Amino acid sequence: MCTKVAPHNKEARDAIRKTWGKETMVLGRVVSHYFLLGRTKEEDSSDPLEQEILEESQQHHDLLQSDFLDCYKNLTIKTMVMFKWLSTHCPNTSYGMKVDSDMFLNVHNLVNMLLEAPLHLYMTGMVVKGAHVIRDNTSKWYMPHSAFSESIYPPYTMGLGYVFSLDLPKKIVEASVHVEAVYIEDVYVGLCLRHLGIALTDPPNSHLFRTSMPYTVSNCYWTSVITTILDSAGQLLDIWEKYRTAVGNC
Template sequence: QNTEPHTEPHVDVHTAAHTKFQWEAPGPYHVAYPRNYIFTLDEPDACREEDPFLVLIVPVAAKNLLARGAIRRTWGNESLVLGKTVRLFFLLGLPSGKGSERLQADVEKEREEHRDLLQSNFLDSYRNLTIKTMMMLEWVASRCRNASYAMKVDSDVFLNVQNLVKMLLDPKTPRQDYITGMMTRHSVVVRNPNSKWYMPVDVYPDATYPPYPLGMGYVFSTDLPQKLVDVSRRIRPLYIEDVHIAMCLKQLGIVPTDPPSRSLFKAYMPSRFNRCHYAAVITTILDGPARLLQYWSDLQKPAPPC
């Protein structure tokens, strides 16, 4: 559970004149996002030096070294695509629990070797994914505004970078106020307390969420992060990170863009390996790093896509 202080302190109106502001814990369905986190591991000059067209950012737990390794050996290794420079970064929070100090030391060694790790000083946990997303946006806004596009992509996702760049180079693709992915519209708010995505009525009263791309992977123009960061100051963050982005977009009056084809962004992989599927999509969720390595190896073989 998140333990960071919230920026909206609760004050008893009867004693406010005689006491200091007291912090009110945000509770399990709100997220404390005080906007004063820092990057303890950073690559501040990477975008300026390489001038990428596209920046890929993978939120991942510090302990998930296998996922990072598989991505570096597969789609994350594609640095020049259709003549455009692509740059990969992994975004981590702080590890916790037994062995966290040793794990942090390993992360810092990994950073020295690969120069693709970003880390901020919040606790890495499911409930803090919204904080992680906002820190990603802050980093893009401050470090990579010269890039044309950025993408948040989960560590369990197969990404066809060729198809992604091809879509972004299409003259019909917007250059500003743009965000797309696997779109969901009129998503019903879950009221079952036993659900992972439970949202109480007193936290979010509406029956449906605004439209948004699913958090597994969405791409956006780099003018958008600063706008989202700024407008988030008027919204109390929720723990469901893609829903929080949806609320920010609604506040900005920006409607997410549908991809050129709904078949480009897929949630789950076919039950059997299908070369045609992976040659045609942009994203598909896989069931582990070993599967990514296996499928990527097959796709690199000199054979027709189908």
């Protein structure tokens, strides 16, 4: 599992380490977790935060840092770094997952789903189909005609959290040579998959990957999903306790 996180956001990393990030053996399967981050400033290793990150890495051995400016516009770079690293460092791994740092992740449900999943050419998550390209230049997701001329995006999985078989990273990296980059990273992965002629797979249940919590949430909700977006690291710590209680009761 690879979690994208800003260099300064140690609070989120520590919250994950105390919750779903400590799930390393689930249903007889080994689960590994790493945090993906770039640089705090371009070509500046003197930033005090860089020294703190180095010390954190030496303590936890779970940081993957690459040499690019860590910002929203560079999320596609971050994603391709992830795919390239996975393709070269995980030869005996069956599946990978990209997940954002503000997510609750039910690792047990994830592994249980993957026990029945295809081992090749497989990617699933919250699959988006028929999404219109946003041309409003005030939007966070603005896409100019010069970058992408089509009016509808190809199918893609929302970047909040998606899962894939480990034969895909190398193929996606190779496809990226032929696919013009766009800064919306999950859309770009969808463009690469379209170039490869690989279709996305819908999850076995549509409720497994959620963008947000329902208005009313029981504790048993957390045992029924794989991902849900949260508001803060503190909320994750609170929800993790509810989840652990619900595991025995729901």
